Amino acid sequence: MSDAGEADVPEPPAPPDRERGSVEVLGTAHVSQASVDEVRETIEREEPDVVAVELDEGRYRQMQGGTPDDIEAEDLLSGNTVFQFLAYWMLSYVQSRLGDQFDIEPGADMRAAIEAAEANGSGVALVDRDIQVTIQRFWSRLSLTEKLKMIGGLALGITDPRTLGLAFGAVGGAFFGLIVATFLAPLLGFSDLFTVGITDPAVLQYAGGSAIGAIGGAFVGLLFLPSLESASRYTGGYLSGFSLRVLAGIGLGIAGCLALVATGTFVGPFSASGIENTGVYAIRGTTGVLAGLGIGVSIGAILGLVLDTVGSDVDEIDEIDIEQMTDGDVVAAMMEEFRQFSPSGANALIDERDAYIASNLHELREQGYDVLAVVGAGHKAGIERHLLNPHEIPTIESLSGTASSRRFSPLKILGYLITVGFLAFFFLLVMAGVRNVFLLKLFGAWFLFNGIFAFTLARLAGAHWSSAGIGGAVAWLTSINPLLAPGWFAGYVELKHRPVNVRDIQTLNEIVDDTERPIGEAVEAMFDVPLFRLIMIVALTNIGSMIATGLFPFVVLQWLAPEIGGIDALMGQLLQGAQNSLELLRGLL
Structure with a gap:
C-alpha cells in the first residue's frame, strides 16, 4: 500500500520520571454515543500521561483527513490483495450499518479519545496492528466455506x-x-x-x-x-x-x-x-x-x-x-458466536490483536507511562489477561507476518495436479512420436481457448482492452500453474488506468445501504466504483481460464483428435508414450 496521507503520526511525550507506570483498559462500542461520552469523561477525570487508541497509522491518518490508501499494482501480484479487500469491505459494511442505525459515525469513540487527549494535554499512542496485516491473516485463515459465507x-x-x-x-x-x-x-x-x-x-x-x-x-x-x-x-x-x-x-x-x-x-x-x-x-x-x-x-x-x-x-x-454491547456478558456471547463461525478467523481478528495491543501497552507501562487504553469492548478481557501475564505475550514479529498459515490447501493441491497432468500429457505425446504439427496445433488451441475465455470474461467485467488482452495472453500459462492467475496480471494493468483506494469501500457501503434503489441500478453503480470493478475483473478473468481448462478435454480434444484417429487413438498414443518412457528409463538404469 502507498502512504495514506500527510497527517503526522502522534508520538507519546517524554517518559515520566517513574520506574513503572500503569494501564487502565476502557472497553467501548465503536458506534455508541454513551461510549463517546464515557471516553471524554474518563480522560478528563483520570488525566493519563498517554491515551492509547485501537488504531494503526493508516486508519489514524484517514480519520484525520489524510488521503486513503491506494492499492499499488505491485501489491496485486501477491495474490490475495483483492480478496483481502472483500473481507475488509464485509467488516466495514457491518460496522457502517450499525453506525447508521444508531446515528453515530463508526469509530467515533476513537476520534473522541484523540480529541479529549489533545485537549487534556495527554499524549496519544497508536497501538493496533496494521489493518492490512490483520485482514490478510484473517482471510488466509478462513476456510473456503467461510469465505463463501462472507461474500454471501x-x-x-x-x-x-x-x-x-x-x-x-x-x-x-x-x-x-x-x-x-x-x-x-x-x-x-x-x-x-x-x-x-x-x-x-x-x-x-x-x-x-x-x-x-x-x-x-x-x-x-x-x-x-x-x-x-x-x-x-x-x-x-x-x-x-x-x-x-x-x-x-x-x-x-x-x-x-x-x-x-x-x-x-x-x-x-x-x-x-x-x-x-x-x-x-x-x-x-x-x-x-x-x-x-x-x-x-x-x-x-x-x-x-x-x-x-x-x-x-x-x-x-x-x-x-x-x-x-459494552457489557461483558453480551460481548463474550458475541465473540463466542464468531468463534463458532470461524475459530481460525477469530484468532487473527481478535486474539492476535489482543496480544499485539497488550504488547504495546506493556511497553508503555514499562517506560513509566500511566496509560488509558480505549479499545473495543470485545478486546478488553483478552488485553487485560495478557497484561497480567506479560511474559506469555507472543513477540510482535510473530504477530506481524503475512504468510499464509496453510501451505497446501486442497485448491493448491488440485492446481499442482493439473500442472503435472498437463506436462505429462505433452511429454507422453512427444515420447510416442506424435507429429510436431499436431503438437503445435494442440498447443495453439490451448493458448487460444484459454485466452478467449479469459479475455471475454475480463471484458464482461469492464476491463480495459489492454488489461483483458494481458489476462488472455497469459491464461494458457497461468491455467497450468497454481501459483499464478491471469486475473492478477489483468488487474495489474487495469490499475494503470483505474486508481483504486480504500475510500471506495465507503462508496460501496452507501450503495448497498440504499435499499430503495432497484437491483439493476445498484449493480450498475457498483461497477462504477473502481474497487468493485477491479474485483470483478480479477475474479472473472480467473474464472474464464478455469472454465477453459475444464472444458478443453471435452471440446478441443474432441475436435483435434480425429487428426490422429480419434480419442481412442489419442489414448493409445499416451499409453505408447508411457511404454517408451519406461523402456528409456530401463535403458538408462
Whole structure:
C-alpha cells in the first residue's frame, strides 16, 4: 500500500520520571454515543500521561483527513490483495450499518479519545496492528466455506434474499444443464434426450452456424465495435453501450455464418460436417440450458424463501440495545458466536490483536507511562489477561507476518495436479512420436481457448482492452500453474488506468445501504466504483481460464483428435508414450 496521507503520526511525550507506570483498559462500542461520552469523561477525570487508541497509522491518518490508501499494482501480484479487500469491505459494511442505525459515525469513540487527549494535554499512542496485516491473516485463515459465507453476506446486503435465490438458481441451473447436455450426456449414453429428435443435416448446419456466429460475433463486438456510451439514452435505460456492442456483434456474426451455410460456402476448418457437429452441440446445449434454467429457478425460489426466513430472524438482532454491547456478558456471547463461525478467523481478528495491543501497552507501562487504553469492548478481557501475564505475550514479529498459515490447501493441491497432468500429457505425446504439427496445433488451441475465455470474461467485467488482452495472453500459462492467475496480471494493468483506494469501500457501503434503489441500478453503480470493478475483473478473468481448462478435454480434444484417429487413438498414443518412457528409463538404469 502507498502512504495514506500527510497527517503526522502522534508520538507519546517524554517518559515520566517513574520506574513503572500503569494501564487502565476502557472497553467501548465503536458506534455508541454513551461510549463517546464515557471516553471524554474518563480522560478528563483520570488525566493519563498517554491515551492509547485501537488504531494503526493508516486508519489514524484517514480519520484525520489524510488521503486513503491506494492499492499499488505491485501489491496485486501477491495474490490475495483483492480478496483481502472483500473481507475488509464485509467488516466495514457491518460496522457502517450499525453506525447508521444508531446515528453515530463508526469509530467515533476513537476520534473522541484523540480529541479529549489533545485537549487534556495527554499524549496519544497508536497501538493496533496494521489493518492490512490483520485482514490478510484473517482471510488466509478462513476456510473456503467461510469465505463463501462472507461474500454471501455482502450479496444479501445488496438485494433481497428471494431475488438472490432466483438469480443463483437460474445461473447455476443453466450452467449445470449446459454441462450435462453437452459433455456428460454423450459419455453416459443418453445424448438423444437432449437433441429432441432433430437429425436433419440442414437443420443441424443452420443451428451450428448460428452458434458459431453468436460466439464469434460476441467476441468481435467486444473487441472491435465502437463504444456507445450514450446508448442508454436511446434505449430507455434498458441497454448500455456495452450490451449493444455485444448484441450487435452477435447479430452480425449469426447473419454472416447463416449466409455461408445457405450458400454452401464453407471456409477454413469450418467444413459442412464440422458445422453440422457444432449444430448437434448447439441443440444439446440449448435444450440443457432451458431444462437447467427451469429446475434452477424452482430450486432458487425455495432457496430465496429460506434465506428470507433466515434474514427476518437476523433482523430481530437490531432490537438489541447498542449500549449493551459494552457489557461483558453480551460481548463474550458475541465473540463466542464468531468463534463458532470461524475459530481460525477469530484468532487473527481478535486474539492476535489482543496480544499485539497488550504488547504495546506493556511497553508503555514499562517506560513509566500511566496509560488509558480505549479499545473495543470485545478486546478488553483478552488485553487485560495478557497484561497480567506479560511474559506469555507472543513477540510482535510473530504477530506481524503475512504468510499464509496453510501451505497446501486442497485448491493448491488440485492446481499442482493439473500442472503435472498437463506436462505429462505433452511429454507422453512427444515420447510416442506424435507429429510436431499436431503438437503445435494442440498447443495453439490451448493458448487460444484459454485466452478467449479469459479475455471475454475480463471484458464482461469492464476491463480495459489492454488489461483483458494481458489476462488472455497469459491464461494458457497461468491455467497450468497454481501459483499464478491471469486475473492478477489483468488487474495489474487495469490499475494503470483505474486508481483504486480504500475510500471506495465507503462508496460501496452507501450503495448497498440504499435499499430503495432497484437491483439493476445498484449493480450498475457498483461497477462504477473502481474497487468493485477491479474485483470483478480479477475474479472473472480467473474464472474464464478455469472454465477453459475444464472444458478443453471435452471440446478441443474432441475436435483435434480425429487428426490422429480419434480419442481412442489419442489414448493409445499416451499409453505408447508411457511404454517408451519406461523402456528409456530401463535403458538408462
